[in-house]
Amino acid sequence: MRSLLPYFLIMLISLCICYGMVPTINDIERTFxxxxxxxxxxxxxxxxxxxxxxxxxxxxxxxxxxxxxxxxxxxxxxxxxxxxxxxxxxxxxxxxxxxxxxxxxxxxxxxxxxxxxxxxxxxxxxxxxxxxxxxxxxxxxxxxxxxxxxxxxxxxxxxxxxxxxxxxxxxxxxxxxxxxxxxxxxxxxxxxxxxxxxxxxxQSGGPYATVAVTGSTRELIDHNNFRYxxxxxxxxxxxxxxxxxxxxxxxxxxxxxxxxxxxxxxxxxxxxxxEVATIVKEPPDSPFEIIAKEHFINGAPSFSNGTIVEESFLGIGKAYRTSGTGISYSIALHDPRDVTAVATVTVDSGRLAFYPRASDKLCPSVQECWGEYTSCVGDGIESYDTYTYDTHSDKMGIYTAGRFGRKERGWQQATFYYGESTGGSMKSPSSGWNICRLRMELMDGGPAAQHLMWHWFDPTSHIDIQIMNIAGQNVTVGDLIVYRGIDAEAPTPVTQLNKSMDGNDIVFSWPPSEDNVLTVAYEVVTIDQATETIEHLAFVHDLTVRIPQQQVQDKIVRVRAWDLDGNASTVSLDSVGIDKELKNKIENRPELSVAPNPFNPGTVMTIGATRNDESAIAAKVAIYDMKGTCVKSVSLRLHASAPFHYTWNAIHQASGIYIVKATIGDKVLTRRITLLK
CATH class of the missing domain: 2.60.40.1190 (Immunoglobulin-like)
Incomplete structure (x- = not known):
């Protein structure tokens, strides 16, 4: 049935054009x-x-x-x-x-x-x-x-x-x-x-000078006269x-x-x-493709020098553990465009590094390299490395760069953009699970890039790439997924929610949700029956959560799953405790969510029209400080198929509490947000 879905969507898009309707954002994301x-x-x-x-x-x-x-x-x-x-x-x-x-x-x-x-x-x-x-x-x-x-x-x-x-x-x-x-x-x-x-x-401004510090370089910058x-x-x-x-x-x-x-x-x-289209553009054959996926349920045929252990990241499969300093995973690729490798990893102590190895296979006689963009997320990341690194010094010139990012779905993110195969390297990774994501791209237009580009024209050819190397003390890998494109499918809904009392707390638990790539977090939400709204409560990286009873008193608790590419499962409204009338009101209520919250200095507001709003409706978002002064406002037109994501950068605002007020048609929604500097 799943294989017929793209053809059904193509027919649906064709009918939309015939009857003067526009395909939805969801239709196009699933097919293109x-x-x-x-x-x-x-x-x-x-x-x-x-x-x-x-x-x-x-x-x-x-x-x-x-x-x-x-x-x-x-x-x-x-x-x-x-x-x-x-x-x-x-x-x-x-x-x-x-x-x-x-x-x-x-x-x-x-x-x-x-x-x-x-x-x-x-x-x-x-x-x-x-x-x-x-x-x-x-x-x-x-x-x-x-x-x-x-x-x-x-x-x-x-x-x-x-x-x-x-x-x-x-x-x-x-x-x-x-x-x-x-x-x-x-x-x-x-x-x-x-x-x-x-x-x-x-980048502009200055003056700035480059100095040598313990084998690497640092820039001394006049920040009052400099723009990154x-x-x-x-x-x-x-x-x-x-x-x-x-x-x-x-x-x-x-x-x-x-x-x-x-x-x-x-x-x-x-x-x-x-919206003015007069003919249908057919989608590509495969906008998203799983190339390889390991949950270690059936052993580890691609690995050696390790053992299968009864552990897992968020309850899917088992894990593979090595007592050495790392593992490697190789794969044959004909076309490396848009390929992403993801691994869930724990290490006992010290540094966690992750990287591919392909440079020597591309063009071994010249100083050219395979480039990567990576990110790493964890619960307790403290620092990353920024350094110059040289291996096979007769062939490669390398630089690395890293920086912390905002928190997303409860994970602290660090990002790296670098050349050659040194990879992301965390001095102090999370003591629990870390998610290592590596996206590959050609860093240059020189001989190595040309060698690989022309290689694509030979459909019988491929290059064996060590697509993910993971180094650390006693590495445990829970998942390893290689895919092309961006996943547009949401994880399976969480339809079973168990609860038990433990003192003054309620302990909720649920079975794992499955995803094309990887479910990375669960969002606990509450449904207020009086206001008919869904409110965010917490992101958890587990299959259980403990909540004080008074925090959810007179409210219904539900859980939705989020995957690595930002797709969220639906909140199940068909369970006991939600009648049909309330379900209909909730499903057809405008959306206003803000994350992260608290934040510093940026946060993203998502504003969506109701499912019943087929035409564009006027909307306005205003942000007020506690004195009632409007510090930011934006007017827009909302469409049911395309929620609006507004990023507010409060870098020039003072720490404190702010009120977000969204007027969507004749409905008004508010959220309380906190800026912590």
Whole structure:
């Protein structure tokens, strides 16, 4: 039955087009992958003048850009992108907040694109999974002076128009791009195109000096006159730097590699739904694929020098333990694009390291390397390493970088972006389970990259890659999963909830939820029967939780599962204690959630329309301090198929309690949040 689902969804999308309806975000994410976005149709196009006061923009869905490398750290300068379309043009706006306008970089050279810019990437025919060539891709770059650079476009009618307006703490870009220059006519506009919106915000200021410290380098910076670089995008690329190619060969499968604003990576684009579509774009054969999965239930045929133990991460399967200093897992890959390796790991003491090994197999005679982006999450992570490392010194030049990110679903995140196979390395990992995630990408455009790119054209060829090496004292691995793409399926719902009394506490327990990749946390929520709302109570990394009885008095407790790619199971409302009328009210109530809470300095607010709201409805989110002063507000239009995620960076606000008030149609929801600095 599961294998027939994509074909059913294709038929459903086709019927939607025939009857003038737009496929939902969920439909597209399940058939094309994540993320999917909605581009609304406008009857009155916005005036391209660098001013966002046009009524047309109010019907658009605002999207907050986040770190282009996937890092979970709070943003220093937020960017909001809005998109609209009609039968003739695609309209895009960027609202770029900038606390240090004095450190913005304007490239006044004839090239003009080496400073602060915004970028729009287009894959009109959405061929990113069917071809490696980028001959159909379009890149539009706009600098702070309004200069436009277009990599290519179709010879269609209409003109490209862009305007920029800079203020004291922000700059605005508006762009109009003809659909004809994407190769479309009025009768050939597809349901989905590939798209990414990017902001390049380079490091600037100084002075700063580089000094040697115990074999590595450190920068001494005048922070009052310095702006750290921060590149953001609508869909993450999972990379943040590229080395320029010495030769820009037009036959090179990925086109031009070089500085970040020249990188395409079309397989990482968002899937943009056009409300003006006139034909159906069929999805790729496999937007998500499990390549390998080990739960050690049937032994460990791929490993040696260890034993199976009766342990597991969140109750799925068993575990594999070695008394040595680490384990390796190899796999044969023909195409490494979008491949992620995940492992759940514990170590007895000391450092936890995780990394792949593939460089020598790519091009052993040159100084080129395989690159990775990794993240590690744990309950008690204290520090990460940032250092320069050199192995096979005749071949590789290596750097590493690491930083802590925000907490997500109860996990403390640390992120790494580095070259060669040194990997993430935690000095003090959690004493319990850690989740190690490794995403791979080519760091350069030199011989090693070209060797692997051309290798993709030989369907009989593959490269054996040690895709995950884990080093530490007495390593235990509970899960090891290798997959391609981003999982869009939620974990199975938690339908059985057991409870028992222990003094003044209630102990809840439940069976494990299964997921395509990995269930990483369980969210305990309460249902208030008086207000008919679902409230977040806690994230737990276990199959049991202890709650004081008075905390949940007169409330119904439920549990939902979250997976590694941010999908949440539904909250079961069919159990005893919830009547049909209350269930209907809860399911059709607008959503307002804030996480993390408490936070410092950034938090994400999710605002969603009800299931019954088929058309766009007006909404407003306002944040108040305890004096009743509104410190931030944003107006938007909500759609049932596309909840709005707003990132509030409170870096300039004082610690304390704030009230979030969301007005959605005729309903008002509030949340109390705490900023801890």
């Amino acid at each position: 992958g994540k993320p999917a976005i909605l581009i609304r149709q406008t009857a009155t196009p916005p005036v391209i003048d660098g001013d966002l006061s046009d009524a047309a923009w109010e019907i658009s869905q605002p999207y907050q850009l986040d770190h282009i490398d996937g890092c979970a750290s709070p943003l220093q300068a937020s960017t909001t992108v809005r998109l609209l379309c009609d039968n003739s043009n695609l309209y895009v706006s960027w609202l770029c907040m900038e606390p240090r306008m004095d450190l913005s970089i304007i490239d006044t050279s004839s090239y003009g694109m080496d400073g602060d810019i915004v970028v729009l990437y287009l894959d009109p025919h959405h061929a990113h999974y069917t071809t490696l060539k980028d001959s159909n891709n379009i890149r539009i770059r706009i600098n702070m002076q309004g200069k436009v650079n277009i990599s290519r476009s179709y010879p269609g009618s209409g003109s490209v128009s862009a305007r920029v307006h800079a203020g004291n703490d922000q700059w605005i870009v508006e762009l109009s791009f003809p659909l004809s220059k994407m190769g479309f006519t009025a009768s050939t506009i597809p349901t989905v195109i590939g798209l990414n919106a990017v902001r390049i915000r380079p 670089g921060e590149n953001t995008s609508l869909a993450p690329f999972w990379v943040d730097y590229k080395v320029a190619m010495p030769s820009r060969d037009t036959g090179y499968p990925l086109g031009v590699w070089g500085p970040l604003n020249e990188v395409f990576l079309p397989w990482r684009f968002a899937h943009a739904i056009l």
